[in-house]
Amino acid sequence: MCDDPHDHEVESIMSSTSCQSCTIWSMGQPKLLEPREDVTVEQAQARIDELYASGIPFFTKQAIQELWDQIQSKPTSGDRIVTKDLTGASLEWKVKLGKSIELRSSEDRDARHEFIYKILGVNYRSAAHLKGGFRWGEVGSEAYAPMQLMHQLCKADSSSENKETIPDDPIGERDDVARDFQKSAEDWENTETCKNLKSILRSFASGHPINKIIGFACGSLALPNNHHVSVQTALLVTVRNWLKERYNDSDVSCYIQDPMNTSVDKEVLADIGFEMIDDPRGWLEVDERSFVLSVAPNVPVKEIIADIARPAIAVWYKVEEEDTASTDPSTPRVREMIEGYDLHEFASDNDDFKTVVIYIRKSEIPPTPNPDGTFFTPTGKSDKLDSE
Ligand SMILES: C[S@@+](CC[C@H](N)C(=O)[O-])C[C@H]1O[C@@H](n2cnc3c(N)ncnc32)[C@H](O)[C@@H]1O
Incomplete structure (x- = not known):
């Protein structure tokens, strides 16, 4: 449970595994700053296909820079980070750094551990990932967002007063x-x-x-x-x-x-x-x-x-x-x-x-980007992307 009793925001927990470690991320749901008509999952998927086929860049250096500037400004819990999605709508993401959450242990369903929202991260969603990512058959506010803010969750050391975290794996000298x-x-x-x-x-x-x-x-x-x-x-x-x-x-x-x-x-x-x-x-x-x-x-x-x-x-x-x-x-x-x-x-x-x-x-001479800093040339092909 979050330590803020008024914080009822929907979030999901995702683990990202490699052969070295398992990182746990909390994915919050952003607030859509402009109202949008409700659509079905199929309509949202068709829209993502259209956006992709139109040649609109899903990732731009400008959008990445704007996000990076906000992350570098060292936001603290309660601050907001704003991004734009592919439709041009603004999304407001809540920063929860330093807050805590209790999660059920994967080994013992009755045991719970306290985790701290430790580091901000970015969940990058390609068109195929966006199309396959509708949770519970619902089209959330993040449906068209190729860059989604997330928090890395680290296990809290319950014996420490200052919410120290315990590394999951031994770090070498x-x-x-x-x-x-x-x-x-x-x-x-x-x-x-x-x-x-x-x-x-x-x-x-x-x-x-x-x-x-x-x-x-x-x-x-x-x-x-x-x-x-x-x-x-x-x-x-x-x-x-x-x-x-x-x-x-x-x-x-x-x-x-x-x-x-x-x-x-x-x-x-x-x-x-x-x-x-x-x-x-x-x-x-x-x-x-x-x-x-x-x-x-x-x-x-x-x-x-x-x-x-x-x-x-x-x-x-x-x-x-x-x-x-x-x-x-x-x-x-x-x-x-x-x-x-x-x-x-x-x-x-x-x-x-x-x-x-x-x-x-092939070209030794560095090519010049489009005026918007991207390189993609729209072909007009409506390549359909399979969902994940
Ligand atoms: C499956 S591991 C591959 C590690 C290594 N390259 C290998 O061949 O074994 C995936 C790696 O992607 C990293 N990763 C995840 N998000 C990333 C990001 N935004 N930027 C760079 N690396 C990222 C993970 O931390 C992890 O180390």
């Missing part, structure tokens, strides 16, 4: 994490996959101006089960070293965005020249001179980037013909973006990169 990463990075440098990557970059991307590296959703080096994290971070270091060699050691900005990262990650990443940045800043950094890596993200990275940028290189799962159900779907817009890229395989039997490929933009 800085020196151990740094040493383990160095070892993994050396192992990675000796793999065929790394050698192939360097050769592909030298042969096909030497003419692309690149001054930024952004790694999304790599996971946490400081949490257990971090083999993939280490390999993906080591790959980013390889790319940084390639760029430094190419540009005679001039500056390359290197960023990592994953809400799972801890203060230990921040220090270890800083030591290797990477800045750990908060969601949603990473999207604002991606541009036409960027190298982007994103493997198995819990967010629709490809769909967001297809709307806002044309990075020089994107390393991510191969774009499939038909896939709208995954957390990072290959949608018509993603497929259209990828037409401007050449695909290169890692050409190795390394399990870590079996389904990951390298997309290098």
Whole structure:
């Protein structure tokens, strides 16, 4: 139960699981600031299809910047954050940071634990996710909102007076994490996959101006089960070293965005020249001179980037013909973006990169975005998106 007896706002609890951790999020329902006619789920789904086919960007740097500015202004419990949805309507989201809620334990239905609304997060909804996300057959106020505010819930330490939270998983010590990463990075440098990557970059991307590296959703080096994290971070270091060699050691900005990262990650990443940045800043950094890596993200990275940028290189799962159900779907817009890229395989039997490929933009010259900062060109095709 919320500790504010007047707080009857509907919210749902979602857990986001990776092999490293399970994060619990509370999804509130925003207040619609302009009245809207009630519609059925089918009508709302048809509207989402229409909006998608019309070419309207679901994600824009302007909308992300506006949200980021509000998050950075350090709102406290009771403050409101306002976003606009795809129809242009304003949505008001209530900030609950610091408040608490009691949740039933998943292991023992009779046990309850206190959780604190700890961190603000963004629930990114691709068109397919929006269409499949109608709870209880109702069209809520967030029906057309591709960016929805949510709160990360952390278990409260009932013995502490100041509502301290208990980390779910053991976070490694800085020196151990740094040493383990160095070892993994050396192992990675000796793999065929790394050698192939360097050769592909030298042969096909030497003419692309690149001054930024952004790694999304790599996971946490400081949490257990971090083999993939280490390999993906080591790959980013390889790319940084390639760029430094190419540009005679001039500056390359290197960023990592994953809400799972801890203060230990921040220090270890800083030591290797990477800045750990908060969601949603990473999207604002991606541009036409960027190298982007994103493997198995819990967010629709490809769909967001297809709307806002044309990075020089994107390393991510191969774009499939038909896939709208995954957390990072290959949608018509993603497929259209990828037409401007050449695909290169890692050409190795390394399990870590079996389904990951390298997309290098066909044009070495950075393309110019549309006046609204987006890249999507409406085709007039009314591509139907299957629901989740
Ligand atoms: C299934 S894990 C994949 C981790 C790793 N890349 C791998 O290959 O094992 C999904 C990751 O997406 C991250 N993630 C979720 N929301 C994100 C966001 N808004 N920006 C960046 N990463 C995010 C999660 O924290 C988690 O580490």
